[in-house]
Amino acid sequence: DAGVIQSPRHEVTEMGQEVTLRCKPISGHNSLFWYRQTMMRGLELLIYFNNNVPIDDSGMPEDRFSAKMPNASFSTLKIQPSEPRDSAVYFCASSFLSRGGLSTDSSYEQYFGPGTRLTVT
Amino acid sequence: EDQVTQSPEALRLQEGESSSLNCSYTVSGLRGLFWYRQDPGKGPEFLFTLYSAGEEKEKERLKATLTKKESFLHITAPKPEDSATYLCAVQARGYSTLTFGKGTMLLVSP
Numbered sequence: 742d743a744g745v746i747q748s749p750r751h752e753v754t755e756m757g758q759e760v761t762l763r764c765k766p767i768s769g770h771n772s773l774f775w776y777r778q779t780m781m782r783g784l785e786l787l788i789y790f791n792n793n794v795p796i797d798d799s800g801m802p803e804d805r806f807s808a809k810m811p812n813a814s815f816s817t818l819k820i821q822p823s824e825p826r827d828s829a830v831y832f833c834a835s836s837f838l839s840r841g842g843l844s845t846d847s848s849y850e851q852y853f854g855p856g857t858r859l860t861v862t
Numbered sequence: 863e864d865q866v867t868q869s870p871e872a873l874r875l876q877e878g879e880s881s882s883l884n885c886s887y888t889v890s891g892l893r894g895l896f897w898y899r900q901d902p903g904k905g906p907e908f909l910f911t912l913y914s915a916g917e918e919k920e921k922e923r924l925k926a927t928l929t930k931k932e933s934f935l936h937i938t939a940p941k942p943e944d945s946a947t948y949l950c951a952v953q954a955r956g957y958s959t960l961t962f963g964k965g966t967m968l969l970v971s972p
Contacts, residue, residue: 745905772958774959783962783963783964783965784906784949784962785962786959786960786961789958789959791958796958797958797959832905832906834905838958849894850896850908850911851908851960852908853898853905853906853907854905855903855904855905856903856904856905
C-alpha cells in the first residue's frame with residue numbers, strides 16, 4: 742500500500758487567496774483526520790470523518806476553513822480566504838474503526854501522510 | 863479536557879547513552895496511549911499502543927511503559943538514526959480522537 746497520500750507537499754500563496762489541500766487515505770480505512778502542526782501549538786485535530794461523514798469539526802478554527810469527503814478515497818481541506826496565521830504543516834491521517842464505525846470503544850492507530858507545508862505571505 | 867505533557871522538550875545524547883522520555887497525561891478514562899516518531903519533513907509514524915497500567919511494549923532499542931499517570935519511552939544504547947521527535951497521544955474512553963503532546967526532540971550524536 743502506498744500509505745496516505747497528500748498533495749501538494751508545499752504551497753506558497755498570498756493572503757486572501759483560496760487554498761485547497763488534498764488527501765487520499767489508505768484503502769480500506771473508514772476514518773480520516775485532518776491535523777495542523779505548528780511549533781507553538783503542536784499537533785491539533787481540525788476535523789475527522791467516519792465513513793465519509795464529518796463527525797467532529799470542533800477543531801476547525803473558523804468559517805474560513807471547510808473540509809469535504811465526497812468518497813472513501815478522497816478528502817479536501819479548503820481555506821478561503823487564507824491568512825498569514827494559517828501558515829503551518831497540515832497532515833491527513835487515516836484509520837480503521839473496527840466496531841461499527843462510530844463505536845467509541847475502539848482503540849486504533851492513525852497513519853499519517855507526509856503533510857502539506859503551507860506558507861501564506 | 864484531556865491533557866498531555868511531554869518532557870523534556872529536547873534531549874541530546876551521545877551514541878550508546880541510554881535515557882527516558884516522559885509523557886504525563888490527564889484523561890477522563892484512558893482507552894489507549896500512543897507513541898509516534900516524527901522525522902523532519904515527514905508525518906508521524908506509529909510506534910506503540912499501550913492500554914493499561916503495567917503494560918510494556920518493545921521495538922528494537924525502544925521500550926514503552928505505562929502507569930496510571932504517565933508513560934515512559936526508554937531508549938537503550940541509542941544510535942544516531944534514533945534522532946527524531948517522539949510524540950505521545952492519548953485516546954479517552956468514549957471518544958474516537960487523539961490528544962497529542964508537543965513532543966520531545968531527541969538528538970543522538972555519534
